[in-house]
């Protein structure tokens with residue numbers, strides 16, 4: 001007898017904006033004063049990846065660290081994005097936490113249990129699911145409070161300066177980081193710059209300006225939309241569709257895949273485990289590209305399925321499956337078969353692209369191939385600049401499809417923090433590069 005997974009839409013409805021008790025000196029915003037001129041390590045970006053690296057370095061005893069972020073608070077871009085979408089729960093389960101591997105620390109699950117009284121009955125059941133080793137759903141609210149706690153207890157916030165880094169210039173014994181007016185000379189630099197939204201292909205509309213009534217998934221939705229068109233097949237698109245339906249709009253959902261794909265995680269779960277990473281490690285560059293294509297496909301959490309199917313059955317949702325878009329204009333999405341879908345607003349959710357360090361590092365240092373940087377697989381240092389490392393989506397071709405996920409940051413952080421700490425404490429040169437199989 002097979003077991004049927006029963007999706008529960010109410011899991012998506014965790015409350016947002018609760019008060020979480022934090023030790024008094026904690027939290028706060030990034031600094032605006034002059035940062036130090038030198039540091040053992042500079043971390044660019046304080047999203048979940050930068051936070052994980054900073055916490056791990058703190059445990060390694062590397063405390064002379066400067067962090068830069070364009071935003072004002074740890075993981076600000078991540079929470080702004082999920083809040084813009086109205087996303088109330090994470091896709092990744094409790095064990096995919098940004099804490100430091102191998103150290104006694106308060107992990108995400110511990111934090112949720114410590115705040116038991118603040119959790120709803122549904123959220124408590126998910127904690128128990130995680131304790132029993134099952135897939136669990138984590139409230140965004142719990143994750144945000146936890147990130148603030150990690151940032152505070154590992155002294156991240158007080159070492160974060162709000163500034164946009166515009167150049168990272170590797171030298172023989174140090175790396176110069178230029179951020180606005182500031183210049184910091186660091187022994188090591190870790191780039192944790194995340195992903196940018198994928199833009200619409202050239203030719204979807206004339207000129208550089210997005211047409212009136214067309215927006216991307218990470219921009220605020222206008223009110224009073226009667227007929228919404230959503231383009232894209234992933235979780236962000238599903239949130240836009242669900243929000244449109246909840247707001248009373250009729251929704252057209254357009255994607256080129258032949259059908260929507262419902263999955264717990266966006267990446268096959270084996271890639272979160274050593275055996276999946278080994279499978280990735282042991283193949284050629286071309287086969288890795290194939291695995292990335294095959295296992296990084298757009299999908300939607302199971303919990304959306306009943307609501308979306310119901311809306312399609314009653315005609316409030318029209319799903320245009322297998323339809324490639326050729327053009328977008330005000331109130332219109334044109335399709336490859338020559339037809340068009342009409343509405344009064346268009347929302348584009350075309351995914352994200354890793355920021356691999358180009359525009360910051362000299363082009364020859366990035367060594368881009370098929371859109372990926374040339375990284376040492378063991379330390380995740382740039383092969384041509386061994387004092388500069390990448391953690392996050394940019395490490396995809398070294399770590400596999402889970403690199404952009406919170407759990408991938410944990411794996412990457414363990415390698416990078418160990419390499420940086422070794423370099424800082426010993427002053428020793430870093431390990432030589434290991435070539436990718438087949439390169």
Ligand SMILES: Cc1cc2nc3c(=O)[nH]c(=O)nc-3n(C[C@H](O)[C@H](O)[C@H](O)COP(=O)(O)OP(=O)(O)OC[C@H]3O[C@@H](n4cnc5c(N)ncnc54)[C@H](O)[C@@H]3O)c2cc1C
Nearest residue numbers: 045047048049069070090091092164165193194392405406
């Ligand atoms: C809507 C959404 C939901 C997601 N949900 C999940 C989930 O549930 N589970 C999961 O595992 N993954 C999820 N992901 C994937 C997610 O992108 C990553 O888990 C996580 O946000 C990536 O963290 P990061 O630190 O690499 O990037 P980001 O969170 O994007 O952080 C990068 C930071 O770098 C800063 N920065 C970039 N360039 C510069 C510069 N030049 N100067 C200064 N600062 C700079 C940015 O301001 C930003 O704060 C989700 C992604 C999205 C978009």
